[in-house]
Amino acid sequence: MNYELTVEQEQFRQEVGEFLAASCTPHEWDYWDLGPEEQLEHRAMALKLGAKGWLGLSWPTQYGGLSRSRIEAVLLQEQLAYYGNPGVNRAAVSLIGPALLNFGSEAQKAQHLPGIASGRTFWSQGFSEPGAGSDLAAVSTRAVREGSDYIINGQKIWTSFANKAEWIFVLARTGDTASRHKGLSYLLTPLDAPGIRVRPIRHMAGFQPFCEVFFDDVRVPEAQRLGAENAGWAVAMGTLSDERSGVEYSGASRRILHDLQAYCAAIRWRSQREHDGVANRLARLAVEVEAARLMAYRVTWMQAAGEDVSGHAAMSKVFGSELMGRLAAVAMQLVSSHAPLAPAGRWASLEARLRREYMAVLGRITAAGSSEIMRNIIATRGLRLPASPR
């Protein structure tokens, strides 16, 4: 047993930290809240990360990667999450990139991976539909063959950043209606293809992180199908499980913890009792933040060893995302029971960010498999309990 990083890993972690600290201040990054200005910075940052080779860190060099280990990849993701994921288009880097590596043809890899690894091309994930959320196999968007093309008709929803990306990967029904997960195909299309319409949806915290995407006779050449026809489910599931360590939650949690520590150092306590109560709570949360990191590292280590991580990855996701919720709740209590520290500047932006995080965190608990679905997986796959009756 050894909890230490190697010298190279530790050096890499520090290099990333220093780079991000230098590139992301004083601007407070907020992954969710990308106004037009931040969007430009986001894209610029993507190019910088791409130039360092970090977007495809563990990918083969021929596709723009650096062939580094999973451990280094997780260290990078953790640091990025701590800074609010500046320049990181997760749908591209964590979802479609690995899917292309695993399931793509040579031509597909050559066409798409360099754009992702360099940070030039942004993607969005077209899985969920109004009738297919947790039950993804209920997808009803249809793709019908016409010669060597597919014609897509239907609707996706909750598609993150579809109004800001260039491409979308779509899970569409190519089999008959009742075919469930056996009749789905995985298709890639540019978002400016004729027949695609995108409508942003407003989040209750005031920004527009996701969209509805409508497909009206959208033509996609067969060459843009990833995996075999009707074999899209395996591609989708591979995509979802491959990169799932939960480290983005532990990295983001650590950031909220640090923000809270800074806030606590600046406020005027009502009483010693209030101070002691909050200190006790923060100490427990600090324990949990460390625990979340260890859980994510363990999943990564298991993945590297080729083990089945489905139960552990689900535990890490539930624990990490719900921990963010607990941190945000404490933050909200503190921020709302103390006078604003200053009307403008650092504290005002911190208060606004904690408030937004408080609302956004519920999305993290739901997205990428809700806590309920994750607990089902822990119980049935991890603990081998019988599935509940369907």
Place this chain on the structure above:
Amino acid sequence: MDFSETLEQRLLRDNCRTFFMRRYPAAEARRVQLANDALPSGLWDEVAALGWLGCALPEAVGGGDCTLVEAVIVAEEMGRALLPGAFIDTVVGAKLLLEAAAPLDRTSLIADLAAGAATIAMAIEEGQWPLAAEDIATSIGLRAIRTGEGFVLDGSKSPVLHADKADWLLLAARTASADAGAATVSGEISLFLVAGDTPGIRHEALPSDSGEKAFAVTFPGITIPADALIGELHQGWPLLARAAQRGAILSAAMLLGACERVLEITLEHARNRKQFGKPIGSLQAIQHRCADMAIDIAVARDLTYKAAWSDARTPDDRFDASAAKCWSSDAAERVLNSAVRIHGAMGLTDECDVSLYFRHCLALRRSWGGADLHADALAAAVIR
């Protein structure tokens, strides 16, 4: 023992519900929240005309001669309807004026408040609520310095709800400091009633997405007359403590009403939303979450009504009021979180009514003191 409501109480509740459903449906609440817009014109006058503002005031000032229980019923229905506005400040302010032996007779103003002819805003907070006498040192900085003609106010209050529309501001200020001979820190506070249009008072609108319009109000050396004093000089704290209890109870009631509606909306969604070929409401993971919401709400209801009932009976015991607000504030957080989660991604959107309640409750949870503050206030009594 009797947990039932009287016939009059039930009628009051029904009337409120029908009225708000007609005059302030969710679409109106959405408009008001998202555009930080005004209430539908005439709505507040109608509320006043129905006698609800003054329901807990004596008949002699044109009130309904009822107890705080009736005001809690109205507040609960307002919370359910997401109605922002000056109800709590009106009830709390009018009752405070009634109880204070003031240099001036305030009967006609109290009658105007009950009738909706005058409006009042409580200007107490300076970023955090003073709930216990020990809090005053850190939470009240506004000074009122005695001069020949009266007092000079120096400092600011924030947030003050609806300060822009208020004819009167009821504020707490420090009139003495320990070194000037006040026996205890609570002996430093006095209350004042100041005309909202007093020259020199500055309002700055604060950002808001809850429908409540909030302001920072600054008093840069404002002279007010000697008879602006409410109650006795340096003796404001007991009056303020009573007002804070009532505010806590009424804001707990608004949270209760809001949570009740949120549970209804969520149950409807759980029945209708199908995944894996069946309603998600048939899944025990969802059922248990809904059951927990129901428990949270049932407890909130018992604590809140008990506190309202106790208000006139054991005015010096602050346990019930703080217990009601402490629980309701935490319970509202759990109820809203569950509601959003049961709605899936849709629960996070502006288009879903749950998000309106989420933002509204976030503001209500903190006003008149949040859960931490009330727990703190109780802590001294719990462990001696």
